[in-house]
Structures are given as structure tokens and as C-alpha cells.
Amino acid sequence: MYESLFRNALFPAYETLVKRRGTASHVAEYEHNQWLGPRELQALQLRKLNELLAHCWAQVPFLQRHWREHGVAPGALGSIGELERYPVLTKALISAHYDEMIATDWRGRTLTKVTGGSTGDPFRFEYTMDVYARRTAVMWRGYGWGGAKLGTRTGYLWGTGLRKGGWGGFKDRMYHGAFNRRFFDAFSLTESNIDPIIDELVAYRPNAIVGYVTPVALVARRMIRTGRTLTGVRGVLTGAEALYDPERHDIEQAFGCPVFNTYGSREVMLMASECEKHQGLHVNADHLVLETLDESGCGVAAGISGEVAITDLHNFGMPMVRYLNGDRATYATSGCSCGRGLPLLASVDGRVLDLIETPDGRHVPGEFFVYAMLDWPDVRQWQVVQTARDCVQFRLVVPAPWSQERRDKLTAKVQATAGTGMRVEIVEVETIPTTPSGKRRLTISLANASLLN
Numbered sequence: 001m002y003e004s005l006f007r008n009a010l011f012p013a014y015e016t017l018v019k020r021r022g023t024a025s026h027v028a029e030y031e032h033n034q035w036l037g038p039r040e041l042q043a044l045q046l047r048k049l050n051e052l053l054a055h056c057w058a059q060v061p062f063l064q065r066h067w068r069e070h071g072v073a074p075g076a077l078g079s080i081g082e083l084e085r086y087p088v089l090t091k092a093l094i095s096a097h098y099d100e101m102i103a104t105d106w107r108g109r110t111l112t113k114v115t116g117g118s119t120g121d122p123f124r125f126e127y128t129m130d131v132y133a134r135r136t137a138v139m140w141r142g143y144g145w146g147g148a149k150l151g152t153r154t155g156y157l158w159g160t161g162l163r164k165g166g167w168g169g170f171k172d173r174m175y176h177g178a179f180n181r182r183f184f185d186a187f188s189l190t191e192s193n194i195d196p197i198i199d200e201l202v203a204y205r206p207n208a209i210v211g212y213v214t215p216v217a218l219v220a221r222r223m224i225r226t227g228r229t230l231t232g233v234r235g236v237l238t239g240a241e242a243l244y245d246p247e248r249h250d251i252e253q254a255f256g257c258p259v260f261n262t263y264g265s266r267e268v269m270l271m272a273s274e275c276e277k278h279q280g281l282h283v284n285a286d287h288l289v290l291e292t293l294d295e296s297g298c299g300v301a302a303g304i305s306g307e308v309a310i311t312d313l314h315n316f317g318m319p320m321v322r323y324l325n326g327d328r329a330t331y332a333t334s335g336c337s338c339g340r341g342l343p344l345l346a347s348v349d350g351r352v353l354d355l356i357e358t359p360d361g362r363h364v365p366g367e368f369f370v371y372a373m374l375d376w377p378d379v380r381q382w383q384v385v386q387t388a389r390d391c392v393q394f395r396l397v398v399p400a401p402w403s404q405e406r407r408d409k410l411t412a413k414v415q416a417t418a419g420t421g422m423r424v425e426i427v428e429v430e431t432i433p434t435t436p437s438g439k440r441r442l443t444i445s446l447a448n449a450s451l452l453n
């Protein structure tokens, strides 16, 4: 009842009248697009891509130069495949030519976001309010497939970042209350607080759950062990970490409903998600171009893992064309039986963030460190290695030696979540070694994670 009232009346009114954003009409557009056939979707994607490229040729000085240097000339593409003629774009290039990456008509009107990214390089970029509204809309489509529709009563097992007290806390509670969702702090699950959190979750009676794989799996296994159940959940949406079959099985058993995996990032939000058929992750191809590439920037065939390059088709403020986000993924060799024309990823590969288990039994997901390091954007590279049960070592590549004040602040931040029994070592290094596949693992635990075994 509330769900449909919120979805059909309150949310459109809030977005359109209060926020003056086009989110509500974007929601309708994306809902419609998902049922287009593959050919219609490709035509739609190509039209949007050509509009974006023409805009870049007219207004983005760095891209014009970058592209000409690689022998590309202006002109409409005849197919998405022709995008391969354009060079890829890296975080380093965007950072080095930041101002010239912003479209001339958009200067001074964009919003800024900083991310740790999945490869650990601090990264700043610009986007527009319209693309934010579109990203929100396409996210609601993907979440909706998993039963977490706009207005559905949803429990989030997430790092909350919520303000607790005062006016800010009140506003946060009102805002999320209106969306019919509640956040449960998943960054510091412990032996002593996991049961109370499960009690709260059960009492909240959510119809959907959204969360990182690790905390959702921990909660699920605890519920199975202690015989607790939750009825009325339509779907559990997981993201941010690779989802393996044992976790999927346990989560489905504990919550009595299917799991829907998603793939997103801070740069562009939701990129792909599973539908009710669970045959892969549908790429939001009416909203972005997701390519999987070999080292030379050419597309790899379906069934083969490649580097992910993203082109957000609507970020006219700072257009990032063929942006390498550091992930790898594999396209599926066939379509989905659900009838949606959106192409399928078979898997998202190589996002490895180990869980850190603390001396007092807390379980800190690797994502915590990604967020924590956002406070120090000048750190060029980092890696966290749990060298013993009671010790995490930060390996930092920094432009200048770290002061004691910074060291103390980072230590305090980690201990606030991991407990004061966790020692924090901070070492400055020249470089962070990569894995044979060229990825840098951000968090590595050399200590045992007993709850997961």
C-alpha cells in the first residue's frame, strides 16, 4: 500500500517539484527500454553514443586532442563496434587533464565526487545533476528485478555513513524512512553484535535486503546456525564483492528467497544486475556502454574475460569515453530467457577484497578500507595486509612522508571499527606489487576468517 503510494505519487512529486530533477520520467523511460529487442537497444545505444561523441568533439578540449593524436576524426559511428577506433581513457589521463576534461558549457555547473575505486587509486571526477537522476533511475530498475522496488520496505546491510544525532540525523531518518528503507551497520559485525542486528532485522520485517556479499553471508549463516528465520523477503540483492555459489546457497536458505547479484561502482553506480532468471547480469546498455577489452583496447569475444571499459552515455559534464575502471568481466555467450533485450554478463571477475577478522571477533569487509582511504586522496596507492590476527599493515605509496598526526588519525579510524585490540602499522613503500593478471589486491588477510569457513 505504502509502496505503491510512494512509487506512484510521493517519489515523483519529491523529485520533480522539490528537487527539480527528471528522475521520475527517467524511471519510466528505463522501465520501457528493458523490453526492447536487442536490435532496437543497439540502435538506441548508438544514437546516444553519437550524441555524446559529437558533444565531446565540440566541447571537451582534452578528448579532442587525445583522439586526434590517435588518428580518430570526428564523424558519426555506424555501429557500437566502431568505438574501438577511439583510444581508452585511464584514471591517470583524466586526473592529469582534469580541467580540460570538463565540457566548456558545463564549467562551474558540475558536481564533484571522489572515490577510492576498486583499484585503490584516489580518483576525482565531475558529473551532472541530470546524470545523477538517470543513474538513480536505472538503479531502481535493476533493484526492482530483485524485488527491491522504489518504496519497497528494504533493509540495507551496508556501511551506513549515516549521521546519528541532531538535525542531520533526524533528516537522514526522515529521508530514508520515506524511502521505506533502513540501514544496518555491516562494517563492524562481531560475535557480540551480530545477534542483536539479526533481531533488529527480523523485527523490521523487510521485504527486500540489499548488502555487501560478506556481511549478508555472515548474517545468513548465523541465522541458519541459530535457527532464526525471516519471512516475507522477496529478494536479497548483493553487490560490491564477487558472489560465489556457497554464499548464494546459504543466503537463499536463510532468507527463503532468491539472491540477485549486481555490479556497480562509485564512478557510474549500477552497471548490471540479475533478473529473475539468474542467467547472468543484464548490462544497462540503454544507459552506458560496457566493453570488455584485451590489452590493446580491442573487444574480446563473449565467454572471454576482458578489462572493463565504461562509457556513461549521459555524463555531458565530464564525458568519460572508454574509461578503464580496473575491473574485469566476461560477457555471456547467449541471451536471457526472460525476454529483456539487455545484454548479459556471465561474470564479474577480479574484484578481490578480503575480509578482515579482528581479535575480538568482528568482521570488517574490505570495502571499509576503500571508504576509509577516501580521507587521504593524495595517497597514490595503498594496500592493507592483515599480517596477524591482531595487526593490519597499511602499505602506502605517498608523495611525502606521513606525519604522526596522519598516522594517529588513520589508526583511530581503523580502531573505531576494528577495535582497539587491532594494531595498525603504517609503512611507506615505493610501489605495490600486482597479481599475475595485473590487478592490485587492496585487502589481503593472511589470518584465518573462521566465521566464513
Ligand SMILES: [Zn+2]
Pocket: 275, 276, 277, 278, 282, 336, 337, 338, 339, 340
Ligand atoms: Zn533476464
